Amino acid sequence: MRLAADNLGCSRGGRTVFTGLSFSLSGGEAMIVTGRNGAGKSSLLRMIAGLVHIAAGQIELTGGDAEASTAEQAHYLGHHDALKPSLSVGENLGFWAQYLGGDAATVEPALEAVGLAPLSGLPAAYLSAGQRRRLSIARLIAVKRPLWLLDEPTSALDAPSQVRLAELMRVHLAGGGIIVAATHGPIGLEAPRQLRIGPGPA
Amino acid sequence: MNALLALIKRDMRLAMRVGGGAMMGALFFLIVVVMMPFALGPDLNLLARIGPAILWLGALLASLLALDRLFATDHEDGSLDVLMMGPLPLEVAVAAKAIAHWLTTGLPLIVISPVLGLMLNVELRAMGVVALTLLAGTPALTFIGLVGAALSVALRRGGLLLAVLVLPLTIPVLIFGVAAANAAIVGPAPFGPPFTILCALSLASLVLGPVAAAAALRHGLE
Numbered sequence: 001m002r003l004a005a006d007n008l009g010c011s012r013g014g015r016t017v018f019t020g021l022s023f024s025l026s027g028g029e030a031m032i033v034t035g036r037n038g039a040g041k042s043s044l045l046r047m048i049a050g051l052v053h054i055a056a057g058q059i060e061l062t063g064g065d066a067e068a069s070t071a072e073q074a075h076y077l078g079h080h081d082a083l084k085p086s087l088s089v090g091e092n093l094g095f096w097a098q099y100l101g102g103d104a105a106t107v108e109p110a111l112e113a114v115g116l117a118p119l120s121g122l123p124a125a126y127l128s129a130g131q132r133r134r135l136s137i138a139r140l141i142a143v144k145r146p147l148w149l150l151d152e153p154t155s156a157l158d159a160p161s162q163v164r165l166a167e168l169m170r171v172h173l174a175g176g177g178i179i180v181a182a183t184h185g186p187i188g189l190e191a192p193r194q195l196r197i198g199p200g201p202a
Numbered sequence: 203m204n205a206l207l208a209l210i211k212r213d214m215r216l217a218m219r220v221g222g223g224a225m226m227g228a229l230f231f232l233i234v235v236v237m238m239p240f241a242l243g244p245d246l247n248l249l250a251r252i253g254p255a256i257l258w259l260g261a262l263l264a265s266l267l268a269l270d271r272l273f274a275t276d277h278e279d280g281s282l283d284v285l286m287m288g289p290l291p292l293e294v295a296v297a298a299k300a301i302a303h304w305l306t307t308g309l310p311l312i313v314i315s316p317v318l319g320l321m322l323n324v325e326l327r328a329m330g331v332v333a334l335t336l337l338a339g340t341p342a343l344t345f346i347g348l349v350g351a352a353l354s355v356a357l358r359r360g361g362l363l364l365a366v367l368v369l370p371l372t373i374p375v376l377i378f379g380v381a382a383a384n385a386a387i388v389g390p391a392p393f394g395p396p397f398t399i400l401c402a403l404s405l406a407s408l409v410l411g412p413v414a415a416a417a418a419l420r421h422g423l424e
Contacts (some may be wrong), residue, residue, distance in 0.1 A: 005310075051283055071287045077290070080280025086219040098208035112233050 001027035001063040001146055003048075003070075003178050009056030010043045017043055018197050019056065027063070027146070027176035030169065030189050034182075035197035041182035042079070044197065045149045048180065049076040064146055074147040081136040085125035089116055092124050093138050102143035110142035111135075113168065115161070129156040137165060138173075146171060150181040153189075162188060205290050206298050213302030223268030227307040228314055233265035235318045238370035246323045253322035254332050254383035260318075261311045261336055262372060265343045268307055270369075272299060272351040273419065282419070283353075292419060297412040300348045308340040324387075331386040331393075337402060339379040342404040345411030346371050352415035356422055375403050 005014035008021040025031055025042045030149065033041045044053040046147070048059055050071030061070040082090050094107050111117040114134040119127070139146060154162050166188030169179055171190075183188055217224040238256050239249060276282040285295050313332050319329035350368035357363060379394040 012256055022249065046283075049283070049287060051286060068289075072289055076283060076286065076287060078280050078283055080278070080283075082280040082284045083280070084212075084216055084281070086216060091212075091215070095212045098211075098290050099205045099285070099290075101205065 001061070001094045001176060001178065003061050003147060003180070004057055005048070005057065005059045005060070007057035008044070008047065008054065008059065010040050010047060010052070012040075012043060016055075021057070021195075021197065022193055023193075025178050025180070025193065026028075027178060028173050030173055030179040030181065030192040031195055032181055032183060032187070032189075032192045033195045033197065034184070039198040041197060042151050045076065045151050045180060045182055046078075048147075049149050051076070054117045061147060071149070072143050073084050073143045074149055075140045075143070076149045076151075077136060077140065077153055078151050080141075081132045083127075083132055085133060086123060088123050089127070089135055090120040092135060093142055096139045097142040100139070100143040100145075106142040110138040113141045114138045114164065130158055130161060133157055134161060137168070141168065147176050148177060148179045148181075150179065150183075150187075152183055153181055154183065154185065205288055206294060206411040209285075209290075209295060209298040210302045210305075213299055214306055216303070217268075217306035224306040225310065227264040227267050230267050231260045231311050232318065234260040234263065234287065235321055237420040239321060240343065250323040250325070251388070253319060253324035254335075254387065256322060256325075256378045257315055257318060257332050258336070258339075258376060258379050258383070262314070262343060262369075262376060264311055265340055266365060266368060267306055269303065269344070269351050270349040270354060270364045272303055272348070273355040274351075277355045284424060286419075292416040293412045296348065296352070296415045296419070297408075300344050300411065300415075304341055308344055311334045311340065319382070323384065328383075328387040332383045335382045335397065336348055336381045338382075338397065338400045338404055339375050342375045342400075342407045344374055345404075346375070346408040348411045349414045349418060352418035352422075355419065375400065 004024040010017040031045060035041050041051055045053050048070065050069065059070060061073060064073050090107060093110060094104060097107050111120055113139055115118040116131065116134055116138065153165060156164060168183050169189060173179060235256060242248060273282065276285060286292055288295065315333050315336055316329040318333065347368045350364040353367060354363045378400040379398045382393055382400055385391045385396055386393040
């Protein structure tokens with residue numbers, strides 16, 4: 001498994017955000033993307049996820065499922081949690097598990113992994129920001145996909161949840177997965193690769 | 203297939219829960235039709251003659267009512283991103299949402315239309331025909347509206363733009379829907395041709411609507 005980006009360029013609303021970005025990651029590797037606000041960290045993740053048009057260059061994921069696109073082999077954890085307030089915690093995760101090609105049996109262990117199992121029947125409207133984040137992370141556990149694209153994954157998480165997320169990421173990497181995370185602070189991984197977009201220290 | 207059914211089921215469940223739009227269309231339809239006799243006066247013959255047209259117009263407006271939120275809510279809470287990364291082609295996912303929308307807003311309109319016909323002095327046999335034309339025509343309204351919903355996804359107050367964009371496109375459906383209903387009730391034109399064209403409009407929009415809506419959503423990414 002290998003994720004390679006070659007000479008990527010990004011332009012949003014007619015403005016060039018970054019150009020000439022290249023990197024390559026193999027299975028079991030994590031990369032932290034840093035840069036100032038507006039440097040294009042989120043745009044880079046969304047480009048890999050197929051959600052933003054690639055203005056120049058190319059992204060390739062090799063060694064995975066040859067039939068599926070990069071987006072279909074990736075999980076994207078964005079700023080929004082992709083939850084419906086009127087559905088219960090279990091229903092929210094159950095839907096994503098089914099839609100993304102997992103099965104219903106994975107829902108319970110995934111909720112267990114993020115510590116939300118006791119709240120399974122509660123409508124998501126009553127969750128706190130951190131609990132919503134954890135439910136969103138449970139999606140990555142319920143459906144196995146090799147590439148994780150995490151945009152500020154630790155935002156709103158308390159210290160024990162951050163430790164738990166770091167543990168989940170380590171398990172994912174140990175299983176040959178790839179993680180690309182945009183963040184301003186440490187996310188609890190040992191010696192991840194670094195990619196800095198734009199000039200100067202953060 | 204599993205993903206398709208999961209998406210339809212989720213959207214129907216959301217529509218049925220608090221804050222969903224399932225019954226709003228039917229209630230709006232009810233109010234529009236009930237207001238008509240008050241505006242037109244108690245002329246039973248007049249009401250019976252224009253009854254099918256009023257029912258069709260009411261159904262048209264009611265079916266557009268909840269449509270503007272079809273993609274907007276998924277866009278706002280990030281669900282649309284994840285939907286696009288699923289195993290379904292976007293065209294199919296979009297069609298699944300439209301099917302769920304039709305089942306929760308279009309179908310109730312058809313079910314209550316015979317009751318509303320009573321308000322307009324439309325006789326029972328004629329009501330069956332109007333309901334039949336609505337059954338054939340409302341999928342076209344939903345699937346044409348789908349394109350407008352996809353185009354206005356990122357706009358605040360997208361509902362107004364949606365109505366302006368979509369209503370002109372629904373004119374053929376309205377013409378042939380009312381023509382088929384009138385043909386069956388008062389004649390002398392045959393029922394077959396307008397009804398067949400109505401079915402053709404529904405089938406064509408069933409194919410073209412999701413393709414156009416998916417293209418609009420993809421374009422919205424850039």
